[in-house]
Amino acid sequence: MLLWPVIVAALFALPAFGDGSVVLLHQRADPFDVTVFADHAPLTVGQSNLSVMVQKAAGHSNVPDAHVMLRFEKDEGGRITEVVAPATHAKATNKLLYGAAITVPSEGNWKFTTDIDAQNAHITVLAQLAVGPAAPPMKEKWPLIVFVPVAIVLFIINRRLKRRWRPTYPPARP
Amino acid sequence: MESFGAAALTSWDIRPFSLALLLAAAAVYIRGWLRGRKIVRGEHDGERLTAFLSGLLLLFIATESPLDAFDHFFLAAHMAQHLLLMMLVPPLLLLGHPTLPLLRGLPKHFVRGGLGPFLSWPTLRRLFRFLIAPPVAFVLFAFSTIFWHLPPFYEAALRSSWVHGLQHASFFWTGIFFWWAVVRPMPAKSLWPEWAVIPYLLAADLLNTGLSAAFVFSGRVLYPSYEALHASSMSAQDDQTLAGLIMWVPGSLVYLIPAFVFAMRLLAGPKLRKPAEKMVRVRLRPVVPAPAKTAWLPRLRRPAQVLMLSVAVAVMADGFFGTQIAPLNLAGVLPWIYWRFLSVVALLTIGNLFCMACPFMLVRDLGRKVFPAKLRWPAALRNKWVPAALLVLYLWLYEAFALWNSPWLTAWIIAGYFIAALIVDGVFRGASFCKYVCPIGQFHFITSLLSPREVRVRNPRVCKSCASYDCIRGNEHARGCELYLFQPKKEGNLDCTFCLDCVKACPTGNVAVFPVIPAATILKDPYRSSIGRLSKRTDWAVLALVIVFGAFVNAAAMVHPIMMWNLWRMAAFILAGAALLPLLVFTALRVLSSSELAHRFAFTLVPLGSAMWLAHLLFHAAGPQISVQLLILGCGLLFTLYLAWRIAQKWTTLLPSAVVACGLYAAGVWILFQPMQMRGLM
Numbered sequence: 001m002l003l004w005p006v007i008v009a010a011l012f013a014l015p016a017f018g019d020g021s022v023v024l025l026h027q028r029a030d031p032f033d034v035t036v037f038a039d040h041a042p043l044t045v046g047q048s049n050l051s052v053m054v055q056k057a058a059g060h061s062n063v064p065d066a067h068v069m070l071r072f073e074k075d076e077g078g079r080i081t082e083v084v085a086p087a088t089h090a091k092a093t094n095k096l097l098y099g100a101a102i103t104v105p106s107e108g109n110w111k112f113t114t115d116i117d118a119q120n121a122h123i124t125v126l127a128q129l130a131v132g133p134a135a136p137p138m139k140e141k142w143p144l145i146v147f148v149p150v151a152i153v154l155f156i157i158n159r160r161l162k163r164r165w166r167p168t169y170p171p172a173r174p
Numbered sequence: 175m176e177s178f179g180a181a182a183l184t185s186w187d188i189r190p191f192s193l194a195l196l197l198a199a200a201a202v203y204i205r206g207w208l209r210g211r212k213i214v215r216g217e218h219d220g221e222r223l224t225a226f227l228s229g230l231l232l233l234f235i236a237t238e239s240p241l242d243a244f245d246h247f248f249l250a251a252h253m254a255q256h257l258l259l260m261m262l263v264p265p266l267l268l269l270g271h272p273t274l275p276l277l278r279g280l281p282k283h284f285v286r287g288g289l290g291p292f293l294s295w296p297t298l299r300r301l302f303r304f305l306i307a308p309p310v311a312f313v314l315f316a317f318s319t320i321f322w323h324l325p326p327f328y329e330a331a332l333r334s335s336w337v338h339g340l341q342h343a344s345f346f347w348t349g350i351f352f353w354w355a356v357v358r359p360m361p362a363k364s365l366w367p368e369w370a371v372i373p374y375l376l377a378a379d380l381l382n383t384g385l386s387a388a389f390v391f392s393g394r395v396l397y398p399s400y401e402a403l404h405a406s407s408m409s410a411q412d413d414q415t416l417a418g419l420i421m422w423v424p425g426s427l428v429y430l431i432p433a434f435v436f437a438m439r440l441l442a443g444p445k446l447r448k449p450a451e452k453m454v455r456v457r458l459r460p461v462v463p464a465p466a467k468t469a470w471l472p473r474l475r476r477p478a479q480v481l482m483l484s485v486a487v488a489v490m491a492d493g494f495f496g497t498q499i500a501p502l503n504l505a506g507v508l509p510w511i512y513w514r515f516l517s518v519v520a521l522l523t524i525g526n527l528f529c530m531a532c533p534f535m536l537v538r539d540l541g542r543k544v545f546p547a548k549l550r551w552p553a554a555l556r557n558k559w560v561p562a563a564l565l566v567l568y569l570w571l572y573e574a575f576a577l578w579n580s581p582w583l584t585a586w587i588i589a590g591y592f593i594a595a596l597i598v599d600g601v602f603r604g605a606s607f608c609k610y611v612c613p614i615g616q617f618h619f620i621t622s623l624l625s626p627r628e629v630r631v632r633n634p635r636v637c638k639s640c641a642s643y644d645c646i647r648g649n650e651h652a653r654g655c656e657l658y659l660f661q662p663k664k665e666g667n668l669d670c671t672f673c674l675d676c677v678k679a680c681p682t683g684n685v686a687v688f689p690v691i692p693a694a695t696i697l698k699d700p701y702r703s704s705i706g707r708l709s710k711r712t713d714w715a716v717l718a719l720v721i722v723f724g725a726f727v728n729a730a731a732m733v734h735p736i737m738m739w740n741l742w743r744m745a746a747f748i749l750a751g752a753a754l755l756p757l758l759v760f761t762a763l764r765v766l767s768s769s770e771l772a773h774r775f776a777f778t779l780v781p782l783g784s785a786m787w788l789a790h791l792l793f794h795a796a797g798p799q800i801s802v803q804l805l806i807l808g809c810g811l812l813f814t815l816y817l818a819w820r821i822a823q824k825w826t827t828l829l830p831s832a833v834v835a836c837g838l839y840a841a842g843v844w845i846l847f848q849p850m851q852m853r854g855l856m
Contacts, residue, residue: 022333026402035403053405061407062178094243095181096405137800137847144804145843151812155819161291 024050025112029123033057034114036125037097045107045134051097052087054116066118068098072129073111081105107133178406185243192238196230203227203272206279226270233263237342246332247405249397253417256345260319261428264349268357306354308366308374315352316381318344323385325396332399352378356432371436379429382421389418471687472652472674478531486533486588493585500853505581509588510853515791518621522784525627525687526618529608529671534595538607545600551610558713562720564613566753569724573731573744578853605656608671615671620721621784622667623777628690629670629677630661636684637662645676645685652678661685663703666695668714693813696777697820699770708773712760715776719756722783726841727751729790733848759834766830771821775831778817782835785810786842793850803846811839 022041027034032054039049050070054063068087073080085100092099104110114125138145203226211219235241236258244251277285292298304310321327322341331341356371358364388396392414395401401410408416485508493505500506513528520527577583598607608615631637645661648654655661655676657669664670676685699709708714727748730736736747763772789803814835815828822828 023402055404059407060404062181064181093185093187094247095185096178096247141800141804144801144808148808148811148839152815155816158288158291161295
């Protein structure tokens with residue numbers, strides 16, 4: 001009787017999670033409203049998935065055919081480090097957005113620029129973003145490690161239950 | 175993107191892992207459903223199957239469709255997703271009466287030995303009965319519905335994927351508990367009278383109506399995130415009203431329709447009520463395990479060998495005469511990247527296919543027409559010490575001479591292999607090269623302990639009446655086993671090259687390829703033809719340990735901190751890791767347990783070693799796949815621990831080998847998390 005919830009729990013735990021995008025910045029730059037999302041905030045060293053929503057400032061309708069370029073710049077003792085990536089619909093799950101995977105190489109304060117070309121208008125949105133140290137890999141992948149001790153604990157319980165379990169038979173008829 | 179509508183229709187986020195899990199659930203159910211129909215056929219079987227699969231389909235739509243991609247932007251999309259998770263997916267899954275089909279669909283041993291004790295655990299049964307009791311289920315359902323729609327908690331779910339996951343999981347699970355009382359899936363007994371379902375559903379509808387009305391008539395935006403985003407020309411207030419209407423109208427129908435059906439059934443009176451389902455018992459036929467249909471397999475060997483020989487010649491030609499840039503040369507890519515990976519995959523999923531198609535043996539067979547091969551392999555060398563040493567040598571050469579980066583050396587190694595096979599088997603009888611020299615063969619022999627196929631006899635009684643022993647002696651149709659494996663005494667895949675000469679030679683057709691439980695042979699220690707008892711064969715045990723530890727050493731040599739070491743330090747590392755450490759571990763196991771157990775524990779580490787080889791080679795073949803690699807390694811450890819436990823039978827006896835396995839696993843996890851050198855690819 002208990003089997004199927006166990007199976008379904010195991011099977012469906014993962015797909016239940018949403019994408020949980022967080023708003024990194026939201027600015028009005030006439031004639032557009034620009035919102036930038038990240039898969040985690042604050043940003044950390046390593047790869048981050050960024051997505052941009054471009055809307056008309058008047059009416060908030062989405063701008064579908066924009067060219068969006070994301071740029072991170074940092075002055076490191078006179079040497080400028082720059083990371084550039086085009087954001088496209090193809091790289092976004094939600095096709096209203098323009099997505100890009102960007103790898104930020106070092107921590108610190110980065111100048112973040114979003115360049116948008118659309119409907120004969122060119123706008124640039126500027127922001128300063130603090131990038132934190134790289135998250136330890138274990139932080140993200142811990143479920144893939146934890147399942148081992150969990151399975152071992154379940155096995156130990158299984159053995160104990162088996163040892164304790166005695167089949168009960170109905171009393172023999174005289 | 176042309177329009178909002180087009181964007182909405184194309185925003186699918188299909189995660190392969192989720193899809194695989196849903197398909198696995200469907201496969202298990204269908205398998206169990208088909209098995210069930212072989213025993214009893216009910217008139218609603220088809221409806222149940224449809225209901226369960228529809229439930230899975232709606233779950234897929236709720237979690238992978240544009241509803242999921244848009245839930246952060248539109249409350250209406252999020253509400254539709256919640257409606258599916260709470261009100262449609264749970265009852266549909268339950269209408270599939272999934273308990274028996276899912277139990278039947280899983281492997282019998284797993285259900286009996288693995289799940290059985292949990293299913294009959296009184297504490298767990300009491301807890302489950304408590305959760306599905308109608309008052310408790312209703313309170314949980316109502317609490318979950320109200321709690322997650324309170325603005326602070328709803329906003330928290332929008333900000334964090336973990337909280338969002340928790341929200342969806344609680345909707346789904348409280349939905350299951352709630353609908354259990356309504357659907358009463360078999361074989362559960364009904365806890366309350368049937369009429370109680372009507373007020374139960376009406377109360378739920380009242381709750382739903384209240385909440386929907388709050389969305390529609392609140393007059394203010396309840397969730398500021400949607401207002402801040404303002405993702406379309408539709409205002410957040412309108413979006414909220416639409417969400418409320420979705421919850422109100424279709425949501426209410428989900429409660430009212432079953433309430434109406436129950437009411438009609440009760441009003442119809444006992445005589446007009448639906449009769450109990452007619453069940454037809456199907457006559458059971460005795461189940462005879464079907465032999466594997468492998469008569470065509472021996473005929474496949476020669477073409478496979480010719481194909482592999484052509485590939486080997488092409489690789490050598492490119493290695494000798496082609497560009498010496500490894501990633502652009504067949505010799506730099508095929509043997510070191512793809513062949514190693516594919517041969518491990520073949521071993522774990524089918525069997526020892528590479529030895530079967532070995533091109534060296536084709537050349538050797540041709541050479542046998544010239545060379546006499548009259549001598550027997552020296553008695554002192556009839557063991558696995560030489561190939562074990564060759565394996566360690568290979569691991570060192572691979573790093574010291576960067577073989578992966580030298581097509582020319584790779585071509586020479588392949589050519590050397592051909593020459594060695596010709597000389598050894600040209601002088602010595604049988605397949606001495608395969609049995610006592612070839613390090614690749616030994617790797618395949620050890621890894622094939624985990625293969626799901628084995629060459630063995632169909633019926634041992636037929637062999638008892640056999641006087642010709644063609645399987646080992648050979649006849650006019652085929653030669654006998656060149657590795658001296660006498661089929662009636664053969665156990666497992668050790669020393670078997672899958673040449674299938676025995677299959678061809680057996681006059682009664684009593685030898686064939688059969689499916690077996692992977693690694694089951696490790697749990698036994700019978701006398702094995704041409705090998706003896708594994709618990710007495712130190713050379714075999716050390717060979718297995720070299721291959722296991724070699725997996726970790728080989729991978730570690732490619733990660734950043736170790737890759738930077740100089741030649742001597744690297745040589746010392748490989749010698750210590752692949753030769754001295756296995757010997758040390760073996761000695762320690764002998765001291766801490768017993769000689770017999772130490773030998774047998776060595777083989778239990780093979781799943782972990784194979785998992786490490788697979789995880790490492792997957793990186794080179796398919797790029798970084800850290801999640802899959804960790805999953806493979808974890809499964810390898812669990813398999814190893816299970817085998818060791820089965821042999822030890824006591825926790826205290828298990829401890830030494832468990833410590834070794836866990837230590838290796840920790841090392842493997844560390845290696846996988848390090849930046850690894852991608853070899854053979856630009």
